Amino acid sequence: MEAQLAKEGWTMGHFPDSFTHSSLGGWIATRSSGMQSDKYGDIADITRGLQMVMPGQVLDLKPTPSASTGPSVREMVLGSEGRLGVITEAWVNVHRIPQERHIYAYFFPNYHAGLDAMREIHESDAAPSVARVSDENETRFSLSTSKKSKGLSKLVAKGFQKVLEMKGWDLDSLCLSFIGFEGSKSHVSYTKKLVDGIVKAHGGVSVGKGPGVLYDQKKFDTPYIRDFLLDFGAMADVSETATPWDMTKEIHDSTVQLVQDAFDEIGVTGYIMCHLSHSYHSGACQYFTFALNDPSENGEASYDKVKKVIQDNFMKCQASISHHHGVGEEHAPWLAQDISPAGVFMQKALFDGVDPGQNLNPGKIIHDGEPGISSNAAK
Amino acid sequence: MEAQLAKEGWTMGHFPDSFTHSSLGGWIATRSSGMQSDKYGDIADITRGLQMVMPGQVLDLKPTPSASTGPSVREMVLGSEGRLGVITEAWVNVHRIPQERHIYAYFFPNYHAGLDAMREIHESDAAPSVARVSDENETRFSLSTSKKSKGLSKLVAKGFQKVLEMKGWDLDSLCLSFIGFEGSKSHVSYTKKLVDGIVKAHGGVSVGKGPGVLYDQKKFDTPYIRDFLLDFGAMADVSETATPWDMTKEIHDSTVQLVQDAFDEIGVTGYIMCHLSHSYHSGACQYFTFALNDPSENGEASYDKVKKVIQDNFMKCQASISHHHGVGEEHAPWLAQDISPAGVFMQKALFDGVDPGQNLNPGKIIHDGEPGISSNAAK
Known part of the structure; x- marks a missing residue:
């Protein structure tokens, strides 16, 4: 569908990690979000009209831009996960493909500085299309898995490391960030200047466009990584949640700590990492990825325990159980x-x-x- | 509430015409929109968490920026018009009061040119806070009711009229537009330049800030005008609807024509006028105001007929029965x-x-x- 739109110069702008495995009906039924949601919105914003086949009747909602006609039936269908009917048609927002589209990479001295910058960017007049920052663990993971690629290996080249060390940075707490700019040439340059100023004020440095191109090429690879890990007996999953800005640091730090404690308690090796993936006026979504290696017969129980630690902490922090992965049976x-x-x-x-x-x-x-x-x- | 926020340097940015007569709970229950919705969103976007007292239980929704937890319960409460419970608390988005805030006035040679410009402005990178254009009838109404005020009488001064006539404009089809800009000084100047270019490309001319100041002072007066008219036996009401951009001209022209035909058929004097009031990516809301003078015993039937002509035409044009006035019993x-x-x-x-x-x-x-x-x- 996106390829058909592209031929005519349009885009829907909805790119979840599962893009190559999923469908429009599925995106609506699960209330999904894509990685450019800062500009294009979640699927709940993108979907306007729709048709759903229900027991004995067919729901037809016209594609109006907004309406005040009682409790929103459109919003009842969004996220209904097949419990109300089968979505058979939808009208969605499309946008002209922007004149320019660039993703720039930045480094922050630590994750809290990155979070502060993301918040300020979102409060500013800049409005980037992507604003993403990985925590320390995810940054180390990205840099180590990208050794072979030109883009990132250049970044961690000895020379660059020295520059950062001279600035007094602890390379173990380095955080990688991607920020996307779209629009006319002058708009991209105007908004990038605003963002660069905010990044700098929070101690960050620009690393140019190279890694952004790489990010763009690899953006749909995550689902494959999980399958790959599962094939080798390592269990991996993700949990994402949205909170007001004030809570982003606390929920990140406590979740990472609690999961590491859980790995210790169970006595397994494991890994947890996180990135801020979607920003809103009032807060943001943080996306945790965890993996553990428990080849014993307790493997499934170990997985359950870690997942439970995470979701329980989301509840304790007054966050949502799910930002864009729905409820299903697991949540x-x-x-x-x-x-x-x-x-x-x-x-x-x-x-x-x-x-x-x-x-x-x-x-x-x-x-x-x-x-x-x-x-x-x-x- | 807005005054309390202002003291601390914040604004909620929600300003419906009924602002001085209404409450936060009412705005949520009726799914309302304010005149700065282009920037701040409808109440459905502004409201995050809430509490509602229901028969035998209390609903508590946390203020998350976004979530995928099944059919949205938040969106069931929005627009529920008291049928699900009583809204007792709400968490809403607030914004820092912008450094600069200006409303500029523009004239377009006709309403269609104004609509085309509004669409292009909304598709551009400009993102103004208000983008409003009145049709020919509403522009004449505004200019005539504002004779005493300095701001607008200046605009229709003989000299200015001559300039427009020399440009070949038909003064009867003149359309008044207000466009609002907010943000840092440089952002306001950047976005205004973008808008000015688009307005010019559609044959419009800038009339400066004077009328905008006046608009700002008078923005909550509309409900009083209706009460005033009703006191004198003239029936007046409004109907608003949202359509995709492609339908804005057709629904405007056909509604105005059908209502004028209805006035003729009933044999009463009446007036219908309209403005585009809220813009979205995929379309816009148009706000029709009508008044008729039928002192006979058929007055109420005459009013019903006109209202029916309008709402029937909205349905024929695949528009919504209401953009921000809810359903109630009337719709x-x-x-x-x-x-x-x-x-x-x-x-x-x-x-x-x-x-x-x-x-x-x-x-x-x-x-x-x-x-x-x-x-x-x-x-």
């Missing part, structure tokens, strides 16, 4: 803590009213299974 | 045509599930009355 045990029991009650009233026989994707979003993770997925 | 007869019978069914499933006794504001949004307008409101 369902936390739903009532997230949107309150009355929120689950309202969703259930809707599901039961539309599908009294509970034939449509039962068990998704709200289920009657035991609290737990893999145990529910297995049912 | 309920068109709801199934707007969001399809399956959409009404979904809303009803939610209302019936939450309030099986139908005690909460019954008759609003969905009612069982006869099609018609005043007849429903009177029940």
Whole structure:
């Protein structure tokens, strides 16, 4: 679809990591977000009208830019994960392909400085299309997995390292950031200047366009990395959550610490890393990736424990259980803590009213299974 | 609330015409929009978390910037018009008061040129905070009601008229536009330059800041004008609707024509005028104001007929029955045509599930009355 649009000079601007594995209907049903959401919005913003086939009837929503016609039916379908019907058609926002499109890389001396810069960039008049910063662990992971590639190996070349060391930087706390600029030539140059000033004020340095080109080429590779790890017996997964800006540091630091404590307690080797991936006026999404290697028969229980530590901490920090990966069965045990029991009650009233026989994707979003993770997925 | 925020250097940026008569809970319950929505968003964008007291339980939604946790419960409360509960608390986006804030006035040779310019401005990198253009009738109304004020009388001074006539303009089709710019000094100057270029390309001329100051002072007066007219026996009301950009001209021209035909058919004097008030990526809201003078005993029927002509035409043009005035009882007869019978069914499933006794504001949004307008409101 994006290729067809591109031929005519348009783009939908929706690029989730799963882009090559997923469909428009799936993006809507799971309420997904793409990596350029800062400019193009989440799928909830992009989707205007739609058609959904329901038991005995067909829902038809016109593609209006906005409306005040009661509780939003469009927003009931978004994220319904198949429990209300099958989405068969959709009208989406498209944009002309911008004249210029560049992704620049920056280094920050540490993750907190990066978070402060991302917040200030989002509050400024700049409005970049991508504003992403990796924490220390993810930066080390990126730099080590990219040894062979020209773009990043250049960055960590001895000469550059020396420059950073001379600036007094601890290279172990180095954080890599990607910021995207789109629009007319003059707009890109205007907004980049604003961003460069903010980055500098937070102690960051620009590393140019090279790594950004690489980021662009590799952006859909993440799902393959997980499959690759699973093939080798290492369990890996991700958890993402959105919080107000004030909470971004606390939720990051406590989640990383709690997971490392959990690895120690279980007695396994593991890794946890994170990046800020989507920014909003009031806050941001942070995306945690974790992996652990437990070849024992307790492997699944170990995985569950780590996942539970993360999601429990999201709840403790007043964050959402999911920013763009939906609820499914895995996150369902936390739903009532997230949107309150009355929120689950309202969703259930809707599901039961539309599908009294509970034939449509039962068990998704709200289920009657035991609290737990893999145990529910297995049912 | 806005005054309290202003003291601390913040603004919520939500300024509906009814600002001085309304409350935060009401804005959320009716899914309202303010006149600076191009920058600050509709109330649906501004509202993050909230608390709503429901029969036997309390809904608590945290203020997350975005989430994918099933059908959005937040978006079920927005626009619920009291049918799900009473909104008692809300978390909203606030912004620092911008360094600069200016509203400039422009004239376009006709409304279609104004619409084309608004569309191009919204597609550009400019992103103004207000982008508004009045049609020919509303421009004449504004200029005539503003005779006493310095700002606008200057504009229609003989000298200026001559300049426009020399440019070959038909002064009867003159259209007044207001465009707002906010941000740092350099951002305002950058975006104004972009807008000025687009306005010029569509044959428009800048009239400076004077009328904008006046607009700002008078922006909350509209509700008083209606009350004033009603006191004198003239019936006046408004209808607003949102369409994709492609439909803006057609829905404007056909609505104005059909209403003028209706005035003729009924045999009353009446007036209809319109402005484009809210812009989005995919389209815009147009706001029609109409008034008629029927002192006979058929007054109410005449009003109903005109209102029906307008709403029927919105449906014919695939527009929404309401952009920011909600459904209530007046628009309920068109709801199934707007969001399809399956959409009404979904809303009803939610209302019936939450309030099986139908005690909460019954008759609003969905009612069982006869099609018609005043007849429903009177029940």
